[in-house]
Amino acid sequence: MTEIFGTLGPACAQADLLEQMFLEGMTGMRLNTSHSGLKESEPLLEVFWQAAQRAGVRPELLIDMQGPEIRTGVLDVPLHLEELSQAVFVSHTQEKGPAGVSAIPVDDQILSEMKPGDHILLDDGRMELVITATDPQITARVLRGGVLLNKKSLKIVNKAVSGPVMTSLDRENIRLAKEYGVTALMQPFVSDGEQLSQVRAELGAHQMDHVRVFAKIENRAGLEQIRDIMPGADMIVIARGDLGNDMPLWELPAAQKTLAEICRKEGKPFLVVTQMLASMVHHPYPTRAEVSDIFHAVADGASAVMVTNETAVGDYPVEVIRYLKKTALEAEVWVQTGRHS
Numbered sequence: 001m002t003e004i005f006g007t008l009g010p011a012c013a014q015a016d017l018l019e020q021m022f023l024e025g026m027t028g029m030r031l032n033t034s035h036s037g038l039k040e041s042e043p044l045l046e047v048f049w050q051a052a053q054r055a056g057v058r059p060e061l062l063i064d065m066q067g068p069e070i071r072t073g074v075l076d077v078p079l080h081l082e083e084l085s086q087a088v089f090v091s092h093t094q095e096k097g098p099a100g101v102s103a104i105p106v107d108d109q110i111l112s113e114m115k116p117g118d119h120i121l122l123d124d125g126r127m128e129l130v131i132t133a134t135d136p137q138i139t140a141r142v143l144r145g146g147v148l149l150n151k152k153s154l155k156i157v158n159k160a161v162s163g164p165v166m167t168s169l170d171r172e173n174i175r176l177a178k179e180y181g182v183t184a185l186m187q188p189f190v191s192d193g194e195q196l197s198q199v200r201a202e203l204g205a206h207q208m209d210h211v212r213v214f215a216k217i218e219n220r221a222g223l224e225q226i227r228d229i230m231p232g233a234d235m236i237v238i239a240r241g242d243l244g245n246d247m248p249l250w251e252l253p254a255a256q257k258t259l260a261e262i263c264r265k266e267g268k269p270f271l272v273v274t275q276m277l278a279s280m281v282h283h284p285y286p287t288r289a290e291v292s293d294i295f296h297a298v299a300d301g302a303s304a305v306m307v308t309n310e311t312a313v314g315d316y317p318v319e320v321i322r323y324l325k326k327t328a329l330e331a332e333v334w335v336q337t338g339r340h341s
Contacts, residue, residue, distance in 0.1 A: 003027045003303060004305065004324055005030055005271070005306035005307070006310075006320070007030045007306070007310075008031050010312070010313060011314050012312070013044055013047060015050045015051045015054065017051075021051075022057050025329075029048060034071065034151055035150065037173050038182070039176060049181065060184055061180070066166075067165065068195075070110055070155065073092045073151070079104065084143075085142050086101055088137045089103075090138075109163075111138060115131060118157065124241040124274075125241075129142050155245050160221065166199065174208065178207070182211060184213070189218045190215040191221035191225055196229065212234040212235060214236075227262070235303065236268055238272045239273055240252060256272070272297040272302045274308070276297075277324060281313065291327045294323075295328075
């Protein structure tokens with residue numbers, strides 16, 4: 001049976017809603033710890049476990065670690081980045097840029113890597129800027145605008161810049177994992193097997209060896225090193241958001257197919273995620289392309305599928321799980337009856 005994962009968030013932070021989602025076939029939920037840790041999420045987790053008990057299920061609780069992903073800093077208010085406007089990148093310790101110019105805070109390590117002509121992708125590529133100058137400030141022009149919120153992903157195109165394998169918050173969440181009932185964790189931007197060894201050592205130090213480790217493949221390095229990564233992973237995650245930022249989008253389907261084929265041949269479970277039902281954030285039913293995407297992921301052998309914003313901040317979290325589950329089930333039946341041969 002395909003595992004069906006939603007993502008916890010304000011849109012489903014009610015026991016009644018979560019209970020309905022479990023009854024529709026949801027088997028577990030992801031908690032994004034990029035913005036807050038387990039302790040800060042305690043009220044939400046209490047509702048999660050209450051709903052699971054009501055529905056009579058024992059769900060997976062999957063924490064998505066911060067890992068080595070680079071993110072922007074904390075903003076006083078959301079930044080509205082208008083196309084062709086100017087913005088500056090500043091240090092976390094610098095409060096703001098010039099008057100009237102949007103200031104995007106980042107780590108000093110990232111500032112030192114930015115050069116004129118570099119293209120910067122923000123929030124999984126939703127926004128794109130190009131660096132126009134680095135003296136006296138790192139200035140950029142907005143090529144693709146949008147609204148930037150706190151702690152969103154940042155990528156310098158064609159530059160391999162990353163942080164530590166585990167942040168201090170990651171280590172704290174692992175320390176608290178048993179207390180909060182965590183059953184699995186997702187390690188972002190895995191590019192070699194050694195990274196997973198570090199994560200497993202940290203789990204072992206807190207008697208949490210039973211926790212499943214999901215390895216997120218989010219760049220070309222992970223794709224190229226997949227066979228080195230697989231032995232240390234319980235599940236491979238084809239994370240199409242950042243993976244699609246690291247290559248032209250038209251190459252992404254082939255990358256997904258390649259990873260799926262390798263996992264099938266090696267008998268390694270894999271999960272597919274990102275924009276599976278993105279239109280349902282604001283609509284009660286999906287597009288034909290979205291249900292086809294889910295169907296083909298499961299038909300290609302996915303052991304699990306996941307939605308993120310669709311249940312975390314979307315308007316129709318119950319309906320999202322219904323479509324995700326029913327489409328996955330249809331694919332399972334198609335495979336089992338041999339209609340694929």
